[in-house]
Amino acid sequence: MSKHRVLVVDDEANMRRVLEIMLSRRGYRTLSAEDGRQALAMVQEHPVDLVISDLRMPGMNGIELLRELRKQGNDLPLIIITAQGTIESAVEAMRLGACDYLLRPFDNEALDLAIGRVFAAHEMQQQNQFLRGELDRNWDGLVGGSPAMQRVRQQIAQVAPTRASVLLTGETGTGKEVVARAIHRASPRCESLFVPINCAAIPADILESELFGHEKGAFTGALKDRVGKFELAQGGTVFLDEITEMPIALQSKLLRVLQEGVIERLGGNSTIELDLRVIAATNRVPRQAVRDSLMREDLYYRLNVFNIELPPLRDRLEDLPELVRHFLGALHRGPNSHPGVTTQALEYLRQYRWPGNIRELGNMVERASILSGGGALDLHHFPLDEAPPEPLASPADSAALPESLDLDAAVQDLEIRLINEALTQSGGNKTRAAQLLRISERSIWYKLKKYRLGAAAD
Structure with a gap:
């Protein structure tokens, strides 16, 4: 059964009944009215998603109904049907915002297509409004007003207009790619590409070709020239996630890109000049990665021109309710399309240490949303049947220090x-x-x- 409700307006009882049967068979819920005035009253009393109205009716006709709805600020979609159509009435109806204008007799397919177009356009409009609102409110996905997130936003605003390389640090799941995208969108390079590369997800023997590209015949299987990610990002931003997982030998070539702004394709002998910004990220402590020979020291200093350390979720728990609402809105295609989460459930979530940070929270909210069946997320929708969340430890609970x-x-x-x-x-x-x-x-x-x-x- 469709969740859409359609109001049929026609002064002929037989026609109302025919339309109601057609719509019901297609899964729509229906209401009916004899004329425009009765339709206006029903719109005030019941949630309606679409009006299908006859043009000529005593009292208030279809055009007058449409005009009155718009006068009241109601943008409810409306389809006009008539057996006595004129060019003038069609033009007037479309000028007032009618979604379609059908002449009787019409076949079932024509009505199906008209209704389908209405709901597809309405859904797209809702999604666009929501996305615009999210961008305005959350600055490209950055959610939360805690002091920690305010510092991150301030740092983004400071570094975005510059050409400086940026090193993003912080635990896994804290949103490093979201921040990298925010830097790109706030920079003069925003019209060019943002190219993300996960250095840990690409095998070492393929990563060099992915980054720098190759010439035909450079190695077995290189059947044609290939443009690498650095060339692809010309004028834009390259985001190197998990930079400490890049092989040391390849890090030296990356250093040349940063210092000289040039690359050479594998198998090529000519240099290609680049104009791009590099943003790198790691969930390791960079200096420890240098000591462990996972990162070149000179590369670390070259990338660490501007460092943004992202806070773990346990250090910004005041943002947790807004983050939950954000994930629910993303899951249900709108900020108010879900009942939300109970106070008891939020309190439970605040007691968790969140080793997976924002990514773990998003996964947990999605799971709870499935279990809730569209209702409010409550305590029992979260994984209490699994290993209980580790509560935040107080200093008194901490393990004793070694000698x-x-x-x-x-x-x-x-x-x-x-x-x-x-x-x-x-x-x-x-x-x-x-x-x-x-x-x-x-x-x-x-x-x-x-x-x-x-x-x-x-």
Whole structure:
């Protein structure tokens, strides 16, 4: 059954009945009125999505009904049907905002097409209004008014007009790509492309070709020239996500792009000048990544011209209600299309540590929305049947400090314990262990060799 309700307006009872039957068979809910005045009263009393009205009726005809609706500021879509149409009446109806004008007798397909066009256009209009509102309110997806997010917005406003490279840091799921896009949209480069590249998702032997492109015959399988992502982003912005997962050898070529503004395609011998901005991101601590030989020190300094550190969700819990509403609006195609979330559920969510940050919240809201069946999200719609959320720890609950304050030794000890635990939980599966630790396979193999753990120590 369609959720759309259609009001049929006609002074002939038989015609009203025929239209009601046609519409009901197509899944629409129907109301009916004998003339324009009765139709106006019904619109005031009932939610109506579409009016199908006869043109000539005693009392108030279809044109007068349409004119009165518009005078009241009501933009309800209306289709005129008539057996006595004239060019003048058609022009007047369309001038007043009628969606269509059908002459009797008409076939069922013509009416179906007219109704389909109305609802398709109305849905598109609603989505556009919502998206414009979200852009105005949330600045390209940045949601929340906490002090932490105000600082991020201020930093975006400061760096966007410049040519400076930007390094985005913060835990996984904190919205680094959203911030990168916001920088691009607020910059003079906004009319050119924003090209995102996930350095961890592309195999190392393919990444170089993806970034720099290649000439025909550069390697086996290179059957034609290919433009790389850097060339594609000419004049715009390249976003290098998880930059510390890029092979060290390739990082040296990236450094040349940043310093000289030129690239060479694989297999080519000519340089290509570039005008683009590079924004990079990592969920690691950059200086530690340098110490672990995951990032070139000179590349770190070249990228870190302007650093924006994104706050974890647990440090901006005042934004949580607005974030939940944002995700619900995105799921249901409108800011007011869902009943929302209960106070008890919000309080529950505030007690969670959110290791996956905004991304985890979005997934949890989507799951709860499915379980709620369109109703308000309540406590039991969140995953209480799974491992309970870890509450935010107070200082008194914190583990005792080790006897030694050697930070490197403590970090190494914690890494070894976590890796061993992940290997235990995954039954020795390195890929699964890396997923549990939220690191790449390349990183876990590096750490296994570094600490001589498991089979990697052989």
